[in-house]
Amino acid sequence: MSATSAVSRVRVEDKEPVPLPSDAARPVSEKIRSQGSACLRVSGGSMTPWIRSGDFIFIRRFDFAKIAAGDVVVFQRNGLLVIHRAIRRVQKSASEKVAHLLITKGDATDDADVPVSAAEYLGRATRIHRGRRHIDLESFTQRLLGRLLARISRLSSVIYAPFRFGKHLLFH
Numbered sequence: 444m445s446a447t448s449a450v451s452r453v454r455v456e457d458k459e460p461v462p463l464p465s466d467a468a469r470p471v472s473e474k475i476r477s478q479g480s481a482c483l484r485v486s487g488g489s490m491t492p493w494i495r496s497g498d499f500i501f502i503r504r505f506d507f508a509k510i511a512a513g514d515v516v517v518f519q520r521n522g523l524l525v526i527h528r529a530i531r532r533v534q535k536s537a538s539e540k541v542a543h544l545l546i547t548k549g550d551a552t553d554d555a556d557v558p559v560s561a562a563e564y565l566g567r568a569t570r571i572h573r574g575r576r577h578i579d580l581e582s583f584t585q586r587l588l589g590r591l592l593a594r595i596s597r598l599s600s601v602i603y604a605p606f607r608f609g610k611h612l613l614f615h
Contacts, residue, residue, distance in 0.1 A: 475503075490549050510529050
C-alpha cells in the first residue's frame with residue numbers, strides 16, 4: 444500500500460445495506476476525487492466469488508466516458524460506496540440534454556442496479572488484495588474475464604439459484 448492510499452472502514456454493500464450516517468462514505472469519496480486513489484475493505488457478498496468480503500480493493504480515478512463493460516467500478520449512492528461490474532453504457536435523453544449512464548450489477552445479484560450517473564461515479568477498481576494474493580484487474584486476462592462476466596451476467600440468477608437454495612436448506 445502506498446502512502447497516498449487510504450484504508451476505509453466504510454461498509455461497501457449491495458442490495459441490503461447496513462444503515463450508516465449519511466456522510467459515512469464522504470471521506471473516501473473525497474479522497475478519490477482529490478488525490479485520485481483509495482483503498483477499501485469490502486464488506487458484502489454482491490460480487491462473490493470474484494470479490495469477497497474482507498478483500499482490499501484499490502480504486503483509482505478514471506474517466507467516466509472510458510468505462511467499458513466488464514470494468515469494476517465504485518460509485519456512491521445513499522451514503523454508501525458500491526463496488527459493482529459495469530454491464531453496459533446507455534444514453535438517456537431528457538428534452539435537450541443527453542445523459543450518459545452506466546448499467547452496473549453485482550456478479551452474484553439477480554438484478555441490475557439503477558443506472559449510475561457521472562456524478563455518482565468515483566473510479567475504477569485496479570487491484571484486489573486477498574491475503575497474500577494480489578490480483579491485477581488491469582491485466583489482459585482479468586479484463587477479458589470481466590468482459591465475459593458482463594456478457595453472461597443475465598444468467599447469474601440461474602447459476603446462483605441452486606447455491607441459494609442449498610444455503611437456505613442448511614442454514615435456515
